[in-house]
Amino acid sequence: MIDAPGPWASGAFALVEGHSRVDTEAVVTDGEDRTWLQTQDRSPTVRLRANPAYWDRRRGPRVAEVEFRNDVDAGTALDLVCDTVGEVDLVTEVPHAQAERVRRSQHARLVTVEAVRALAGVLARDADGLPLADVRARRALNLAVDRAALVRDVFGGLARPLAGLTPPTPLTVAHRTPDRLRGYRHDPAEAARLWREAGGASRPIRLAVLERWAAVADAVAEQWRGALGVAVEVSVVGAAEERETRRRLAAKEPRDWDVLLLEQGSQSADVPPLELHHAFVGRSGEFRAGPVDPRFEELFADLVAQTSQLRQVVAANRIDRYVTEQAPALFLVAPQVLYAVNREVDFQPYATSFELADTSLRDGHWSLAGR
Amino acid sequence: MRLAGQLSRRPRQGPRGTLRVVDPSPLNWLYITYNTVEEPVRVTRRGKVRPAAMSRYRWRDGGRTLEIRVRDNWYPDGTPLTADSVRRAAQEQFRWHSPHPPGTHFNIDQRTRVEVVDDRTVRLHLPAVDGLALGKLRATHVMSERFWRDLGFGYARDESGEGHW
Structure with a gap:
C-alpha cells in the first residue's frame, strides 16, 4: 500500500x-x-x-x-x-x-x-452438540438450501448459485465443467434423511452473518428450519464486532457461532483455490474451523507443483470436486458486484x-x- | 506500417475530465495501489493473469526457475524500469516474513535467488517448484528507486514492511 x-x-x-x-x-x-x-x-x-x-x-x-x-x-x-x-x-x-x-x-x-467472489458459510466442524464433524450433516445443510430462491428473492437475480467454492464466471468455465463438478441441488427430503442419520442437533444451530448479508442468513435459517426441523438462531456481526470475529476465527480460538456467512474473493480467475479453497479448508486458511484435512493438503500441494496452465486447471478442478464432496463449507451464491x-x-x-x-x-x- | 500500428494502439483521445468516486470497499487501499503501480503481471477485466511490467515469461529447470523479460518502460520521474527494478522489488519483498496483508499464502519463498541476466531479463530461482508464483507476482510491486529511498512499503512510517505491501 x-x-x-x-x-x-x-x-x-x-x-x-x-x-x-x-x-x-x-x-x-x-x-x-x-x-x-x-x-x-x-x-x-x-x-x-x-x-x-x-x-x-x-x-x-x-x-x-x-x-x-x-x-x-x-x-x-x-x-x-x-x-x-x-x-x-x-x-x-x-x-x-x-x-x-x-x-x-x-x-x-x-x-x-x-465477480470472482463467493458468499459461503464457514462450518465449525468441531462444534459441540452438532454433528458437523460428520460429512452427512454438512451435506444435509447444503441440500437444504434453495439457491435459486436466494438468487431470486434476496439478490434480485444479480447472483449465481455456487457449486463448490469456484465462482461461476466466463473464465472459470474450465474449472467447473459439468461432468466434473455437480453442485448441491435443493432436496429437503434427502437433507432431512442425512441430518437424521448424522444424529441431528441437541441444541439450536447458531448462524452468524456479517451485517451486509443479514437477509441471506434469514432466508437460509428459514430453509433449514423447514427442511431439517431444527431451531436456528441468527446473529448479525456488526461492524464493531467484525474484526474480533475474524481474529478469533483466524487464530482458531473458541467461537460463539456454528456457521458464519461471509464473502471471499480471489484476485484472479486462474487459480481460485489459492484464495478461496485455501482460506476455508487449508492448514493456514484464515477461515478454517475444524481439523486440518490431510487430503486437501495433498491436493493443494499438487496444484502448487503445476506450472502448466492446463494442469493447474485440472488440479484446481480436483480440489473443487473434493471440497464440494466433503462440504467443509456452506456453498451459497456468487453475488454480482454492482x-x-x-x-x-x-x-x-x-x-x-x-x-x-x-x-x-x-x-x-x-x-x-x-x- | 510501424507508425500506423503505433497509432492504432493509441486511445482515440488523450486523458480528459475528472471522475469522482466513492468506494466503500475495505480493499480501497489495494485498488489505489493497482491503479498507480505496475507488477510483472496484472489481471484483465475478466480475471485472467497477463503480463504487465514484463512482456513475457517462461519456466525453466522443470519449474524451479521463472524467467521474466521486462518491458521497455519508464517511471514518471524519468528513470527507466529495468530488470534491476524487478530484482529490487523481489528482494525487498523477501526481507519480510509476511509482507502482504492477505497473508503468507501470497509469499514467494524468501529463499528465492534473484539473478539479473541483462538489462531486460531477470530470473527467479525458486528453492522448490511453485506454479502459483506467476500469479503471486501480482503482489510484487515494481517501484522506482526514489520510492525505495524516500517512502518504501511502511519503511518511512513504521520502519517495517510487515503486512504493508
Whole structure:
C-alpha cells in the first residue's frame, strides 16, 4: 500500500494527493503462517492523475483525474450519484437491495460484473452438540438450501448459485465443467434423511452473518428450519464486532457461532483455490474451523507443483470436486458486484478489482462542459 | 506500417475530465495501489493473469526457475524500469516474513535467488517448484528507486514492511 503521494511507479495513474492505507495486526493462522486484520485509514480526498508515460496507450488512461471522495458515506454517495450531477460519478459495492433504486434514477445507471467472489458459510466442524464433524450433516445443510430462491428473492437475480467454492464466471468455465463438478441441488427430503442419520442437533444451530448479508442468513435459517426441523438462531456481526470475529476465527480460538456467512474473493480467475479453497479448508486458511484435512493438503500441494496452465486447471478442478464432496463449507451464491455510475461515464468493470485505466467520460460529462 | 500500428494502439483521445468516486470497499487501499503501480503481471477485466511490467515469461529447470523479460518502460520521474527494478522489488519483498496483508499464502519463498541476466531479463530461482508464483507476482510491486529511498512499503512510517505491501 502507498502511504503518501509521489511519482513512485509506472501505473496508469499517479497518486498526487492523500492516502488510503490499512493499519494491520498480525494473526498466526498456523505455525509460521500469518494473516493480517485490517483497519482502514483514508484521507478525506485521494486524488490520482493520469500518467502520460503509461506504456499501454490502448488501455488508457482515458480520464485525466480521479478523485476518491472519502468524506461521504455510502448511503449519501448513492443519493448523490442518483439524484445530482457533478458531486459523485461512481459508487462501488452497491447493496443488492438498492439495485432497483439505481435503475430508476435520473442520472445513474446500474453496472454489474460477474465477480470472482463467493458468499459461503464457514462450518465449525468441531462444534459441540452438532454433528458437523460428520460429512452427512454438512451435506444435509447444503441440500437444504434453495439457491435459486436466494438468487431470486434476496439478490434480485444479480447472483449465481455456487457449486463448490469456484465462482461461476466466463473464465472459470474450465474449472467447473459439468461432468466434473455437480453442485448441491435443493432436496429437503434427502437433507432431512442425512441430518437424521448424522444424529441431528441437541441444541439450536447458531448462524452468524456479517451485517451486509443479514437477509441471506434469514432466508437460509428459514430453509433449514423447514427442511431439517431444527431451531436456528441468527446473529448479525456488526461492524464493531467484525474484526474480533475474524481474529478469533483466524487464530482458531473458541467461537460463539456454528456457521458464519461471509464473502471471499480471489484476485484472479486462474487459480481460485489459492484464495478461496485455501482460506476455508487449508492448514493456514484464515477461515478454517475444524481439523486440518490431510487430503486437501495433498491436493493443494499438487496444484502448487503445476506450472502448466492446463494442469493447474485440472488440479484446481480436483480440489473443487473434493471440497464440494466433503462440504467443509456452506456453498451459497456468487453475488454480482454492482456499481451506480453517472450516465456520461463509460465505466469498464473488473471481475477481481476496481481499476479505472479503461474508463472514459462521454462528451456530456459535467467535467467536460465548456471544452 | 510501424507508425500506423503505433497509432492504432493509441486511445482515440488523450486523458480528459475528472471522475469522482466513492468506494466503500475495505480493499480501497489495494485498488489505489493497482491503479498507480505496475507488477510483472496484472489481471484483465475478466480475471485472467497477463503480463504487465514484463512482456513475457517462461519456466525453466522443470519449474524451479521463472524467467521474466521486462518491458521497455519508464517511471514518471524519468528513470527507466529495468530488470534491476524487478530484482529490487523481489528482494525487498523477501526481507519480510509476511509482507502482504492477505497473508503468507501470497509469499514467494524468501529463499528465492534473484539473478539479473541483462538489462531486460531477470530470473527467479525458486528453492522448490511453485506454479502459483506467476500469479503471486501480482503482489510484487515494481517501484522506482526514489520510492525505495524516500517512502518504501511502511519503511518511512513504521520502519517495517510487515503486512504493508
